Amino acid sequence: MWERLYSKNGLAAKKIAELLNKIEVGTKVPRVADYSERLNIGRGTVQQAIKLLEEMKAIQTEARGHLGTFLVWKDDDVLLEIAGIAPLIGSMPLPYSRKYEGLASGIVEAFESTGKRVNLIYMRGATNRIESLRKKRCDYAVVSKMTADITLSDYPNLKILRSFGENTYVSAHKVFLADEEEMEIRDGMKVGVDKESMDQTQLTQLEFMNNNIEFVDVNYMQLFDKLSNKEIDATIWNADDKRMTRNFKSISFQSVEAQKLAKDTSQAVIIIESERESEMNEKWEAVTEKKILQVQQSVEKGEVIPRY
DSSP, X not given: OGGGGGSHHHHHHHHHHHHHTTSOTTSBOOOXXXXXXXXXXXXXXXXXXXXXXXXXXXXXEEEOGGGOEEEEEEOHHHHHHHHTOXXXXXXXXXXXXXXXXXXXXXXXXXXXXXXXXXXXXXXXXXXXXXXXXXXXXXXXXXXXXXXXXXXXXXXXXXXXXXXXXXXXXXXXXXXXXXXXXXXXXXXXXXXXXXXXOHHHXXXXXXXXXXXXXXXXXOOGGGHHHHHHTTSSSEEEEETTOHHHHHHSEEEXXXXXXXXXXXXXXXXXXXXXXXXXXXXXXXXXXXXXXXXXXXXXXXXHXXXXXXXX
């Protein structure tokens, strides 16, 4: 049956599938004459195309006399596949915190509420996500505003598509200490830093710029073990990571510069390639920040189960 999509009727079905994807179940669908005029194809071809979509279990319509024909059921995934509209691919941070789980769930649900699909891939380190975007392995990347600002100065062909406001990427960054007896940063400490995380690297440099300490290059997935084994004395990390907050003492930033920068590291933004701005605006048109943040907050409060 899928081979029939390459026939005259099938090509019409692909165009109609794209239009039907934007129509809500329970609403009236355009008349055959409307499709014929809009797509510049014969009425018979339109009728056969709609029949093909029903045979492929993409839609189910119901004629209601003088009221017209209504869409009573549709399979969005099948419609999108028939229309040849691939779901967007977004690059996200690893979902190790409720906030990241909520953000991913919000993006998925916001797209689904508009009848669209989105696929998410999860990558450690903002530099890796940005590189994935630049190499066209994904359509957009989720990073902090601070990372986006630095990235856009290096790569002017990228731009911010959406901004979600403070405390949407992380609630706060803290300095975590291996020794609970420690009260502050002291000279001679070993401080762990993951250079693939722009946020952590920049904050670490600002917070410890006046201290005589040793920087230790650490994959952030190893920070917990390194602190536990006292292989490092301190590190800056996301306070939303419950494993860190439950096991280690933390202190706030002392550096005024780090405190200022932390506001930008708390904001989630979406960056895209500038040349695709029109296309991405169209695909994100009905996806609202409000919907995404509502889901994120519900996940954080434990009111809904993460789904991403």
